[in-house]
Amino acid sequence: MIAEALAHSKILPNRREFESLAILKLLLTATVILMAHSAFAQSNSTEKTRYNVLFLAIDDLKPELSCYGAKYIKSPNIDKIANEGLIFERAYCQQALCGPTRASLLSGLRPDSTKIYDLVSPVRKHVANVITLPQYFKNNGYFTASLSKIYHVDDAASWSVPSWYPTKSITGYALKESLDNFITSNGRRYGPITERADVPDNAYADGETAEQAIKVLNIVKDKPFFLAVGFVRPHLPFAAPKKYWDMYDDTKIKVPENILPNNIPSAAQFGVGTGELRQYAGVAKTGKFSREQAVDFIHGYYACVSYMDAQVGKVMAELKRLHLDKNTIVILWGDHGWKLGDYGMWGKRDNMETDVRAPLIISAPSMRAKGSKTNAIVEFVDIYPTLCQAADLPQPAGVQGQSFYSLLNKPNESFKDAAFSQTIRPGGVMGYTMRTDRYRYTQWYKNNLPIAGANELYDHKTDPGEKHNAVNDQSYKATLASVQALFTRYGKNGFNLTPGK
Numbered sequence: 001m002i003a004e005a006l007a008h009s010k011i012l013p014n015r016r017e018f019e020s021l022a023i024l025k026l027l028l029t030a031t032v033i034l035m036a037h038s039a040f041a042q043s044n045s046t047e048k049t050r051y052n053v054l055f056l057a058i059d060d061l062k063p064e065l066s067c068y069g070a071k072y073i074k075s076p077n078i079d080k081i082a083n084e085g086l087i088f089e090r091a092y093c094q095q096a097l098c099g100p101t102r103a104s105l106l107s108g109l110r111p112d113s114t115k116i117y118d119l120v121s122p123v124r125k126h127v128a129n130v131i132t133l134p135q136y137f138k139n140n141g142y143f144t145a146s147l148s149k150i151y152h153v154d155d156a157a158s159w160s161v162p163s164w165y166p167t168k169s170i171t172g173y174a175l176k177e178s179l180d181n182f183i184t185s186n187g188r189r190y191g192p193i194t195e196r197a198d199v200p201d202n203a204y205a206d207g208e209t210a211e212q213a214i215k216v217l218n219i220v221k222d223k224p225f226f227l228a229v230g231f232v233r234p235h236l237p238f239a240a241p242k243k244y245w246d247m248y249d250d251t252k253i254k255v256p257e258n259i260l261p262n263n264i265p266s267a268a269q270f271g272v273g274t275g276e277l278r279q280y281a282g283v284a285k286t287g288k289f290s291r292e293q294a295v296d297f298i299h300g301y302y303a304c305v306s307y308m309d310a311q312v313g314k315v316m317a318e319l320k321r322l323h324l325d326k327n328t329i330v331i332l333w334g335d336h337g338w339k340l341g342d343y344g345m346w347g348k349r350d351n352m353e354t355d356v357r358a359p360l361i362i363s364a365p366s367m368r369a370k371g372s373k374t375n376a377i378v379e380f381v382d383i384y385p386t387l388c389q390a391a392d393l394p395q396p397a398g399v400q401g402q403s404f405y406s407l408l409n410k411p412n413e414s415f416k417d418a419a420f421s422q423t424i425r426p427g428g429v430m431g432y433t434m435r436t437d438r439y440r441y442t443q444w445y446k447n448n449l450p451i452a453g454a455n456e457l458y459d460h461k462t463d464p465g466e467k468h469n470a471v472n473d474q475s476y477k478a479t480l481a482s483v484q485a486l487f488t489r490y491g492k493n494g495f496n497l498t499p500g501k
């Protein structure tokens with residue numbers, strides 16, 4: 001039965017298949033886990049006590065949470081993890097899109113090494129023998145399991161048992177009128193952009209996922225585990241139970257200024273990610289959104305954040321009830337940022353702070369900086385070696401990040417002098433961006449050659465919102481030269497080297 005289930009896990013779902021998988025109920029049933037875990041327990045009975053990892057992956061969560069200073073957001077459960085852990089104020093993903101950012105984080109390789117820039121390629125497409133983060137834990141005697149969306153395209157070799165998916169579609173709705181309102185766009189079916197149904201939490205995927213995580217914790221509690229739990233809200237559509245919508249008052253929601261950065265190069269195709277939101281039923285394909293619509297979108301996003309936060313809370317409560325909080329490293333990360341009306345845009349895929357800066361919180365039993373924040377620049381590619389060190393495993397070979405474990409004890413130390421991200425555009429165009437302590441510098445390339453004049457410089461000291469591209473300003477001439485020198489030092493292809501001290 002285990003073999004049969006494992007055979008199923010070789011299915012590598014793309015985004016569309018992901019939903020089909022859910023429908024097929026490719027469930028990691030309690031029985032399967034129990035059998036696999038029992039066999040595992042016998043073979044590891046002499047293991048010393050080790051730290052578990054609870055790996056919470058949140059889809060499209062931007063760092064707009066109460067613990068990040070956005071006091072109007074109701075995120076008490078994530079705030080609680082932050083109170084017992086460390087908030088990374090300046091954590092950067094390597095590409096602001098689900099597939100590439102997850103493939104990069106989980107492999108410890110930058111996008112130019114995984115060569116995964118899209119939503120359909122499995123992590124091993126170009127690096128067949130890569131040892132992924134969960135696989136490394138598995139190889140070191142851990143029981144590893146994946147619930148809901150962890151990879152964008154799953155990787156069976158990462159897990160001790162087949163991945164589990166909720167029966168409710170990750171893009172699902174609870175109301176019949178929503179299901180009756182589907183439209184077809186680009187060959188895919190899209191429902192309404194928001195839904196506020198008076199339904200219990202488990203009427204949507206994330207509620208089901210929390211329930212499954214609780215079941216799994218009870219099964220694996222006695223042995224070292226790496227449990228990856230993915231929550232799919234606040235990713236579109238903004239569908240969440242009504243009670244979470246009721247936590248926010250429309251009249252108090254602020255809509256960001258609808259102003260594009262000036263002098264942005266055309267190669268950037270700025271805001272192209274808004275196309276995702278425009279696919280949903282009832283959303284205009286072009287033009288500006290009314291203030292009323294913008295408020296509705298933001299309200300929906302906030303409701304989804306609070307709904308997801310409540311599910312995180314259920315899993316954390318069970319971890320505590322089982323006394324596993326004493327020996328479990330908890331990491332919560334959003335896979336990239338999101339423009340929630342920033343610049344009048346909606347979505348991801350740009351090379352801006354709004355897109356590549358993402359939430360990252362780590363709570364480890366042995367850390368000293370509990371309840372702190374760090375301004376150190378860290379990259380998602382660093383998470384793999386960091387978790388290995390936190391769990392007292394040998395440093396993995398071949399990863400392109402470096403462990404920032406020391407920040408968990410000394411959050412005021414500096415770490416890297418720059419973080420690097422990239423984003424792809426059609427026609428062989430790729431933009432690389434570098435964030436230093438004060439500046440963001442971006443250079444666009446076509447077929448690996450720099451596009452003349454297609455670069456950007458933002459000064460966070462005077463322009464934290466990245467509204468003014470100062471690359472042609474005479475007053476920034478010297479700054480530009482020094483920032484470009486650093487960029488050149490790492491090199492366009494130097495993104496595959498480990499930057500830092």
Ligand SMILES: [Ca+2]
Nearest residue numbers: 059060098335
């Ligand atoms: Ca995402």
